[in-house]
Amino acid sequence: MLNLLASTRLTGGRLSLNGNELAQGHGEDAAMLRALYTAIGMDYPKFHKMDAYARLALLAAEPLYRMLRTDGADIENAVGLITLNGSGSAATDVEHWEPVRRGELASPAVFVYTLPNTGAGEITIRHGAFGPSICLISEHPDPDLLLTITDDMITTQGMTHVIVGWSDIFATPFWSGPPTLPFAGFALIGHGAGTPLTPTGLQAILTQH
Amino acid sequence: MASREMKILLGADHVTCPLGSGSAAVLSAMLNSTCGLRPEQVPGGAMASVGRAFQQQHPDRPLEVQLLDCIARCRAQLSEDIFSTRSGRTPRSAVILSTTKGEIGMLENGDVRSALLPSLAERIRVSASLHAAPIVVSNACASGTLAIKLAADLIRVGRYDHVMVLGGDLLSRFTLSGFASLHALSAGPCRPFDRTRDGVSLGEAVAGVVLSNDPSLFAEPVGEYISGGMGNDANHISGPSRTGEGLVRAVDAALHASGRTRKDIGHINAHGTGSVYNDRMEAVAFGRLGMEHVPTNSHKGYFGHTLGAAGVLETVLSLRAMRLKQLPISLGANDLDELPPLNVLQAIGTPLSNTLLKTSSGFGGCNAAILIEAC
Structure with a gap:
């Protein structure tokens, strides 16, 4: 049985860990994300070069990797990562396409973020995590599938922990929820002390209510 | 299970x-x-x-x-x-x-x-x-x-x-x-x-x-899946690792899961994009893995880098080539780079065994490797 060891959520400009607010940011997305970055004491200049998707994912993942580091987990070798969202990199795709549409040159600094897995890539670089990572795109998270993949990473691929995170800044086609993006929800899963994780429990963490 | x-x-x-x-x-x-x-x-x-x-x-x-x-x-x-x-x-x-x-x-x-x-x-x-x-x-x-x-x-x-x-x-x-x-x-x-x-x-x-x-x-299966592995470079968002770390880890994980060793690999279909840094990264990784002798090719010289299709396309074509025991040349590799040497196919080759190693690497530093036995 897999346990939920901790979870983070970033919604309405509030970043929380296990339901306790860590920091608040206000204003437009970029300003809000920058305020949260400062408020949780991150010092990582690369953050400012990233697109909003990667910044959002990095912020939501940060408290969980800090916990892992404090607990002495083998982040380099034994922590898997599954990232998810509904819109891929759509907002950055639009930013890349705008100048090209007008016949101008594309920006390489924007283009490199037009892939949905760059959030996962930035997380692995930030934390020196060499283990498996996978990026899945769907309208809604599929908690049964995610728990199956998580269990397999732990049971047969030698991981002690898996982080599963949804982060999105762009409303998806069949969106019916409140328009309060950006939203991120991340779960730290493993066999350590925690609460048994059910598909419903995982769904609740990964979904904006 | x-x-x-x-x-x-x-x-x-x-x-x-x-x-x-x-x-x-x-x-x-x-x-x-x-x-x-x-x-x-x-x-x-x-x-x-x-x-x-x-x-x-x-x-x-x-x-x-x-x-x-x-x-x-x-x-x-x-x-x-x-x-x-x-x-x-x-x-x-x-x-x-x-x-x-x-x-x-x-x-x-x-x-x-x-x-x-x-x-x-x-x-x-x-x-x-x-x-x-x-x-x-x-x-x-x-x-x-x-x-x-x-x-x-x-x-x-x-x-x-x-x-x-x-x-x-x-x-x-x-x-x-x-x-x-x-x-x-x-x-x-x-x-x-x-x-x-x-x-x-x-x-x-x-x-x-x-x-x-x-x-x-299946009327006629083309392969039997053996194992796979993943690894991250944790290095750079758009540039390959100089050490090939993520690729080495992906291949090691696939080998570990299979109970096989590098000596069992009969053919490597590499990612081989033709970029200076990607191909060097792969050469470093396969050298570290002790696979420099394995007949290796890239398919990209035939149809280019097909991005999300590439891994599926190249796996299928590699399995079919292994069944024929005729491995396509690595098209475009006329004057082989000397950094670290690989057995890059410049003439139609024969696999050393029926075991294919297919690898792919991408932006974000992700690497994947699979082992499949050609039927």
């Missing part, structure tokens, strides 16, 4: 790429050293070689049309259509779609919502009468190889009995303009592992293959 003795077979494959349609026909063109790349002016004004595969008959949804065609051609080779809601079976099957940009032309036309990957997946579910929308894997250029690994993992743990893996990406102004802005495009056809290589050639393709634990599904 399902039995470790379970066999997971691959078969009912189909590809459409710049060298034509049908796995056997495409392989035959490769064995004749046919290059499907042609010069074209790309956004920004420069000339580059690109691999065009599709007539633009369906301006609104060209990829969807090609993926549906690929699904139909894979299904037609199965003894029973277990992927359809019309089959009357309980849904023990799934489709995994590997793509980087999906139906990106819709975004170019101003319809961002319809360009989103879940929209494409949902349209495919409806049109192909699938039990559920395809699971979309989007790990950049490692997506296809990773999708095959995920498919096999989900069968092994007992979640599904049958998984169809589809790979597809279009040659789009979106992608061409981006690679041009990175100065990553080769002026002529790309030359993986050649000393004078100067960048990638982009191509487009769709490819499909079915993985199943039921041998009766």
Whole structure:
């Protein structure tokens, strides 16, 4: 049985860990994300070069990797990562396409973020995590599938922990929820002390209510 | 958990790429050293070689049309259509779609919502009468190889009995303009592992293959899945690692899971994009792995880098080549780079054994490796 060891959520400009607010940011997305970055004491200049998707994912993942580091987990070798969202990199795709549409040159600094897995890539670089990572795109998270993949990473691929995170800044086609993006929800899963994780429990963490 | 003795077979494959349609026909063109790349002016004004595969008959949804065609051609080779809601079976099957940009032309036309990957997946579910929308894997250029690994993992743990893996990406102004802005495009056809290589050639393709634990599904399986692995470079968002760390870890994980050693590998189909840094990274990694003697090629010189399709397309073609015991030359590798030496095929080669090692690496630093026994 897999346990939920901790979870983070970033919604309405509030970043929380296990339901306790860590920091608040206000204003437009970029300003809000920058305020949260400062408020949780991150010092990582690369953050400012990233697109909003990667910044959002990095912020939501940060408290969980800090916990892992404090607990002495083998982040380099034994922590898997599954990232998810509904819109891929759509907002950055639009930013890349705008100048090209007008016949101008594309920006390489924007283009490199037009892939949905760059959030996962930035997380692995930030934390020196060499283990498996996978990026899945769907309208809604599929908690049964995610728990199956998580269990397999732990049971047969030698991981002690898996982080599963949804982060999105762009409303998806069949969106019916409140328009309060950006939203991120991340779960730290493993066999350590925690609460048994059910598909419903995982769904609740990964979904904006 | 399902039995470790379970066999997971691959078969009912189909590809459409710049060298034509049908796995056997495409392989035959490769064995004749046919290059499907042609010069074209790309956004920004420069000339580059690109691999065009599709007539633009369906301006609104060209990829969807090609993926549906690929699904139909894979299904037609199965003894029973277990992927359809019309089959009357309980849904023990799934489709995994590997793509980087999906139906990106819709975004170019101003319809961002319809360009989103879940929209494409949902349209495919409806049109192909699938039990559920395809699971979309989007790990950049490692997506296809990773999708095959995920498919096999989900069968092994007992979640599904049958998984169809589809790979597809279009040659789009979106992608061409981006690679041009990175100065990553080769002026002529790309030359993986050649000393004078100067960048990638982009191509487009769709490819499909079915993985199943039921041998009766296939008239003639092309391979038996052995194992897979993943690894991250944790190094740079768009540049390959200098040490090949993520790729070494991916291959090591695949070998570890298989109980086999490097000496069992009969052929390596590398990622081999033709970029200076990617190919060097792979040479370093395969050198570290002690695999410099294994007959190795890249398929990119034939049809370019087909992004999300690449891992599926190249796996299928490599398995078919191994069955014939004729490995295509690594087209464009005329003057081999001396940094670290690899056994890059400059003449049609013979595999050392039936075990294929297929690897892919992508932006974000992700790497995937799979081992498959050719049947």
